[in-house]
Amino acid sequence: MLAGRRKLDMRLSSTFFVSAVLTSLVQACPSQGKFGFIPAKPTDLRSPCPALNSLANHGYLPRDGRNLTIRQVLQVSNDVYNVAPALLLGVAKLGLLTSNETDTFTLDDLKLHGTIEFDASLSREDFALGDNNVFNESIYSTYANTNPGVGYYNISSTGQAMFQRLAIQERKNTQITNTDKEITFRSFTAALPLAVFGNVTTGVAPKQFVDIWFREERLPFAEGWTTPPCAIDTTSLPPLIASVQTASNWTGGGCPYVRTGPTAAPTLDSQAVCQQLDSLTKGK
Numbered sequence: 001m002l003a004g005r006r007k008l009d010m011r012l013s014s015t016f017f018v019s020a021v022l023t024s025l026v027q028a029c030p031s032q033g034k035f036g037f038i039p040a041k042p043t044d045l046r047s048p049c050p051a052l053n054s055l056a057n058h059g060y061l062p063r064d065g066r067n068l069t070i071r072q073v074l075q076v077s078n079d080v081y082n083v084a085p086a087l088l089l090g091v092a093k094l095g096l097l098t099s100n101e102t103d104t105f106t107l108d109d110l111k112l113h114g115t116i117e118f119d120a121s122l123s124r125e126d127f128a129l130g131d132n133n134v135f136n137e138s139i140y141s142t143y144a145n146t147n148p149g150v151g152y153y154n155i156s157s158t159g160q161a162m163f164q165r166l167a168i169q170e171r172k173n174t175q176i177t178n179t180d181k182e183i184t185f186r187s188f189t190a191a192l193p194l195a196v197f198g199n200v201t202t203g204v205a206p207k208q209f210v211d212i213w214f215r216e217e218r219l220p221f222a223e224g225w226t227t228p229p230c231a232i233d234t235t236s237l238p239p240l241i242a243s244v245q246t247a248s249n250w251t252g253g254g255c256p257y258v259r260t261g262p263t264a265a266p267t268l269d270s271q272a273v274c275q276q277l278d279s280l281t282k283g284k
């Protein structure tokens with residue numbers, strides 16, 4: 001009797017175990033249910049960042065793109081992209097500066113020009129010339145056309161696209177900002193997809209994954225992408241950032257500034273101070 005009872009308990013608990021595992025597999029399956037891909041509705045807010053837009057399009061972030069917290073963005077970036085919180089902490093904190101709220105931001109706040117948002121992006125028009133928030137195929141075609149006939153982007157094709165994008169925007173945009181700050185952010189954001197969709201060590205990433213992500217703001221699970229097995233963190237990513245920056249042959253200059261809020265006039269900046277320091281240094 002006792003033995004029979006125990007057997008039943010075991011059967012019940014193993015049934016429970018199996019169904020719990022199945023349930024967790026279903027829930028963990030990112031192409032379905034809660035985390036299925038649903039393109040943004042007109043009332044949903046989106047950002048200049050393909051990473052965060054994709055997270056919202058899959059419901060890892062609020063689909064309406066509102067009420068984001070730093071903590072939440074860091075957590076899901078870690079869970080879905082395996083990008084370590086420490087690597088994104090600085091950019092996430094800058095992101096909060098773009099908001100009028102004290103502790104949340106919307107995706108569309110992030111387009112504030114001069115906080116994070118920079119000129120000569122790979123996929124967006126410059127602020128002075130058009131929509132700096134929305135994906136632009138004609139801008140992106142520069143990157144898409146690198147490594148012709150080859151199925152992957154790599155360090156040289158990415159550097160080449162960065163170089164060409166800057167040259168194009170320097171011709172078109174008389175108000176372009178291209179300081180150390182912009183090249184740092186450009187190199188960071190150019191290295192990230194190579195690491196997330198390819199390999200953080202080699203910087204080689206399948207075009208298919210990267211293109212779907214930029215163009216559709218969809219995570220290419222259906223095409224076989226999975227969360228990278230090794231953390232993309234403050235040890236593994238910086239060498240790749242440095243490599244794409246070197247390959248971009250960047251030239252620039254001027255005084256960097258950070259726009260510290262949506263109402264900061266027009267750029268509450270260190271430019272004047274920087275110019276003074278420049279002239280003092282040059283005078284010596």
Ligand code: HEM
Pocket residue numbers: 048049050051052073077081083088091092093095096110111116117118119121122123124189190192193196
């Ligand atoms: C795993 C996490 C992330 C990845 C993989 C990622 C990737 C990218 C990439 C590739 C771009 C460049 C788009 C382009 O050149 O056209 C970009 C731009 C941007 N990202 Fe992210 N990002 C991440 C996290 C974040 C976070 C946490 C924030 C802020 C809260 C952020 C804010 C932005 C902004 C404002 C831009 C616009 C820059 C511009 O093109 O002007 N990103 N991101």
Ligand SMILES: *[C@@H]1O[C@H](CO)[C@@H](O)[C@H](O)[C@H]1NC(C)=O
Pocket residue numbers: 066067104106
């Ligand atoms: C969400 O954010 C909006 C601003 O975009 C704000 O008006 C609203 O009060 C916030 N809602 C909650 C529940 O925090």
Ligand SMILES: *[C@@H]1O[C@H](CO)[C@@H](O)[C@H](O)[C@H]1NC(C)=O
Pocket residue numbers: 098099100109262263
């Ligand atoms: C923040 O508030 C200012 C002034 O109230 C307003 O002009 C601006 O559009 C707001 N910005 C955002 C991103 O909500």
Ligand SMILES: *[C@@H]1O[C@H](CO)[C@@H](O)[C@H](O)[C@H]1NC(C)=O
Pocket residue numbers: 125129130131132134136137138139
């Ligand atoms: C997209 O980029 C092209 C330049 O390549 C520009 O003419 C067009 O205005 C941009 N579209 C938007 C919506 O900014």
Ligand SMILES: *[C@@H]1O[C@H](CO)[C@@H](O)[C@H](O)[C@H]1NC(C)=O
Pocket residue numbers: 147150154155156157
């Ligand atoms: C990138 O790929 C192209 C095309 O295969 C190749 O010619 C180039 O050498 C590669 N660059 C690097 C750094 O591996």
Ligand SMILES: *[C@@H]1O[C@H](CO)[C@@H](O)[C@H](O)[C@H]1NC(C)=O
Pocket residue numbers: 159160163247248249
């Ligand atoms: C960068 O400069 C090197 C050396 O002059 C050259 O070989 C390479 O093609 C340049 N790359 C780009 C993207 O212009």
Ligand SMILES: *[C@@H]1O[C@H](CO)[C@@H](O)[C@H](O)[C@H]1NC(C)=O
Pocket residue numbers: 198199200201202228229230
């Ligand atoms: C990345 O490439 C290196 C060198 O080819 C290889 O040892 C490593 O396993 C690859 N990592 C991933 C995550 O594919």
